[in-house]
Amino acid sequence: MSYQYNIGCSLSNLKGIREFIRTSLKDHSIPELELSAIILAIDEMCSNLMIHAHHCNPEHTIELRINEPNRGELVFEIIDDGNVFDINKFSEPQMDNLIHEKRKGGLGIRLVKSIMDKVEYVNRDGKNVCVLSKAIQINS
Amino acid sequence: MVQIKRLQEEGIDTLAIIGEIDASSSIELDLSIAKSVGEGYKKILVDCGSLEYISSAGLGVFMSYIEEFSDKGICMVMFGLNEKVENNFNILGLADLLHIRNTKEEAKQLINELSV
Numbered sequence: 001m002s003y004q005y006n007i008g009c010s011l012s013n014l015k016g017i018r019e020f021i022r023t024s025l026k027d028h029s030i031p032e033l034e035l036s037a038i039i040l041a042i043d044e045m046c047s048n049l050m051i052h053a054h055h056c057n058p059e060h061t062i063e064l065r066i067n068e069p070n071r072g073e074l075v076f077e078i079i080d081d082g083n084v085f086d087i088n089k090f091s092e093p094q095m096d097n098l099i100h101e102k103r104k105g106g107l108g109i110r111l112v113k114s115i116m117d118k119v120e121y122v123n124r125d126g127k128n129v130c131v132l133s134k135a136i137q138i139n140s
Numbered sequence: 141m142v143q144i145k146r147l148q149e150e151g152i153d154t155l156a157i158i159g160e161i162d163a164s165s166s167i168e169l170d171l172s173i174a175k176s177v178g179e180g181y182k183k184i185l186v187d188c189g190s191l192e193y194i195s196s197a198g199l200g201v202f203m204s205y206i207e208e209f210s211d212k213g214i215c216m217v218m219f220g221l222n223e224k225v226e227n228n229f230n231i232l233g234l235a236d237l238l239h240i241r242n243t244k245e246e247a248k249q250l251i252n253e254l255s256v
Contacts, residue, residue, distance in 0.1 A: 011162070011163045014163060033223065036227065040228055044195060100207060
């Protein structure tokens, strides 16, 4: 299976992204808490990209693809042509520092790394592709 | 989209969050808490019974107030989180840093104990 969604880089489109993932995966017997965590991780990645690489310009678009190469393995691809925003290059901020500095950002990267198994970046046809993998428990 | 309703009773300011908090709407949460703090409330309850979703943008707002609350002697207790929302707090270990209770009664009891 493969699902695809194109989105303008406006934060008001995040809700649509969440609904797209939920609708696409609703028949995949993924436990609710796990599905919700995956949706959260992709929301975080897309909002980071919209803010940091596209400055929330709604005329810029990103593409989200969901693939299941093997049963129980989900692969999300977020494709765009902005500057690469590689979360692997950002060290996760310490919680103490976040509290002390009253920073409202920085938690998203920590969430994504906690939820997804692997986050990789590749260049395909001149575009940036962020590939996020997750092995899932399937309800029998 | 999120709506935040405020209700004041017995010296407690209750913020009821209705809807979803993500990067597009976390500012509403920030403004509501700032308003409550600005009006001098020392006891703030956050009713999450109708909070359907929260991303790091919203979680970060709660975290950003931890130190200010401690400095100013303000207590904030959240209650009514559904399982999915609570899980988002737990992934980051935030449940240990914030006061979270199941029901409004438990939350009120805790806020009154903490404020003594």
